[in-house]
Amino acid sequence: MNTQPIGFIDSGVGGLTVVKEARRQLPNENIIFLGDQARLPYGPRPAAQVRAFTWQMVNFLLRQHIKMLVVACNTATGAALSDLKAKLSIPVVGVIVPGARAAIRATHTRHVGVIATVGTVRSDAYAQAMHQKATDIQVTSLAAPKLVPLVESNEMHSAVAKRVVAETLRPLQHTDIDTLVMGCTHYPLLKPLIQNVMGDDVTLIDSGVQTVSEVSMLLDYFGIAAAPGQTSNAQFYTTGAAKLFNVIASDWLGLAVAAKHVDITDEPQTVVPKLPTDTIVVASKNPGKVKEIAAMFATEGVTVKSLADYPELPDVAETGTTFEENARLKADGYARMLELPVLADDSGLMVDALGGQPGVFSARYAGAGHNDAANNAKLIAELAEVPDAKRTAKFVSTLVFAKPNQPERDLVVSGTVSGRIVGLPQGHDGFGYDPYFYVPALGKTLAELSPTEKNAISHRGAALRKLDQKWRAWYQEDES
Numbered sequence: 398m399n400t401q402p403i404g405f406i407d408s409g410v411g412g413l414t415v416v417k418e419a420r421r422q423l424p425n426e427n428i429i430f431l432g433d434q435a436r437l438p439y440g441p442r443p444a445a446q447v448r449a450f451t452w453q454m455v456n457f458l459l460r461q462h463i464k465m466l467v468v469a470c471n472t473a474t475g476a477a478l479s480d481l482k483a484k485l486s487i488p489v490v491g492v493i494v495p496g497a498r499a500a501i502r503a504t505h506t507r508h509v510g511v512i513a514t515v516g517t518v519r520s521d522a523y524a525q526a527m528h529q530k531a532t533d534i535q536v537t538s539l540a541a542p543k544l545v546p547l548v549e550s551n552e553m554h555s556a557v558a559k560r561v562v563a564e565t566l567r568p569l570q571h572t573d574i575d576t577l578v579m580g581c582t583h584y585p586l587l588k589p590l591i592q593n594v595m596g597d598d599v600t601l602i603d604s605g606v607q608t609v610s611e612v613s614m615l616l617d618y619f620g621i622a623a624a625p626g627q628t629s630n631a632q633f634y635t636t637g638a639a640k641l642f643n644v645i646a647s648d649w650l651g652l653a654v655a656a657k658h659v660d661i662t663d664e665p666q667t668v669v670p671k672l673p674t675d676t677i678v679v680a681s682k683n684p685g686k687v688k689e690i691a692a693m694f695a696t697e698g699v700t701v702k703s704l705a706d707y708p709e710l711p712d713v714a715e716t717g718t719t720f721e722e723n724a725r726l727k728a729d730g731y732a733r734m735l736e737l738p739v740l741a742d743d744s745g746l747m748v749d750a751l752g753g754q755p756g757v758f759s760a761r762y763a764g765a766g767h768n769d770a771a772n773n774a775k776l777i778a779e780l781a782e783v784p785d786a787k788r789t790a791k792f793v794s795t796l797v798f799a800k801p802n803q804p805e806r807d808l809v810v811s812g813t814v815s816g817r818i819v820g821l822p823q824g825h826d827g828f829g830y831d832p833y834f835y836v837p838a839l840g841k842t843l844a845e846l847s848p849t850e851k852n853a854i855s856h857r858g859a860a861l862r863k864l865d866q867k868w869r870a871w872y873q874e875d876e877s
């Protein structure tokens with residue numbers, strides 16, 4: 398059983414017709430949808446550009462750890478599907494072949510109409526997909542560039558929409574076409590208008606419905622379906638304005654949609670190659686830290702080693718005056734010794750009432766031969782006279798990723814979390830000062846959280862999320 402989400406991509410809201418069907422056929426599955434509305438429409442764009450944009454969407458979704466990709470856009474399917482399939486290790490499903498298959502099944506006159514975007518028609522993908530299976534099918538394709546804008550502007554119920562649909566479909570009327578493929582995932586939103594113009598004798602094929610049936614089959618084939626009865630959720634992202642997206646999506650899905658806006662223009666425009674190594678060394682002797690960092694890489698298929706795996710190495714002295722300096726010393730120092738990429742964390746507690754102390758001295762606050770208990774005892778003693786309201790503090794984590802012998806290329810990120818130091822310890826999880834670090838928003842100390850819960854709000858979690866966005870590209874960079 399696999400609870401990772403299925404990713405759906407489209408140039409806009411059209412892919413929601415596929416999502417709607419997925420929620421109907423696969424209610425146990427978690428779903429993540431991304432619509433690239435900022436760059437809509439895809440239909441008229443050159444195929445190479447559609448392919449680049451599609452990879453940017455895909456790379457964004459891969460970081461959300463999707464288990465399967467559905468290209469819920471005909472234009473992107475035509476331009477990028479074979480490339481995606483060749484380069485990704487997760488199953489990839491496009492909308493064209495399932496739609497073509499359904500059309501062959503439905504037609505009696507063996508004459509099938511296809512309405513689609515300019516890009517899809519130009520790619521001839523539907524005709525090719527049908528002819529691959531049945532050479533006798535006659536396919537008449539028609540570009541319908543005016544339909545996507547109608548849907549994206551939420552005009553699909555207007556008189557204008559009715560007129561545009563009628564005009565667009567005119568060349569297909571009074572032919573012996575008995576089956577019409579809605580070859581763009583936006584079109585099912587106009588289905589009543591299309592059916593009305595074509596008449597009830599013409600079967601409309603909704604590629605999305607067919608696609609989800611294939612997704613369902615593949616989930617079983619690969620053994621990656623979600624468990625029955627789990628409460629699933631759907632997350633929505635748009636590169637455009639969330640407001641209009643939410644109106645259309647909520648209406649169409651019958652569900653309160655609150656999409657998040659994302660910018661994907663910095664995402665790589667092709668596959669990010671597999672890492673040259675599957676091992677990362679975390680240069681820390683602190684098992685608490687290593688556990689939190691390893692948790693973050695768990696879904697990545699990367700093995701995280703720590704200094705415990707290299708007991709013979711000499712210590713790197715933390716002689717810096719800032720977290721960044723110390724993290725660099727550790728990362729660069731151990732990367733040189735190990736001749737491997739190394740990730741180091743330098744972190745600490747900064748208490749306002751103590752002028753930011755213990756700061757970089759957090760690990761040796763109680764002096765040499767320090768341990769957590771002694772450090773905590775000293776902290777509480779120092780704050781004995783300080784009233785609750787003045788016990789505000791923050792944790793800071795600075796992460797430095799270093800490649801061997803290239804200190805000038807270090808990748809540096811930081812994160813913080815704010816809270817208050819309590820007088821009595823609470824909780825047994827975490828490490829270091831966690832039992833005394835109270836987070837008001839949660840009503841708990843950090844030691845009362847699971848590793849995942851702590852990562853969701855902690856300084857280290859925040860830094861790791863920044864790292865997550867950057868390290869693959871950094872890792873691949875040439876040494877020039």
Ligand SMILES: O=c1nc[nH]c2c1ncn2[C@H]1C[C@H](O)[C@@H](COP(=O)(O)OP(=O)(O)OP(=O)(O)O)O1
Binds near residue numbers: 681715761772792857
């Ligand atoms: O999430 C945290 N929860 C509780 N305490 C924490 C946390 N993050 C840092 N801290 C404290 C522990 C240590 O007293 C100091 C870090 O010192 P720092 O030198 O970075 O780490 P460390 O000596 O424990 O291990 P190492 O240098 O081998 O990575 O701040």
Ligand SMILES: [Mg+2]
Binds near residue numbers: 715760
């Ligand atoms: Mg240390």
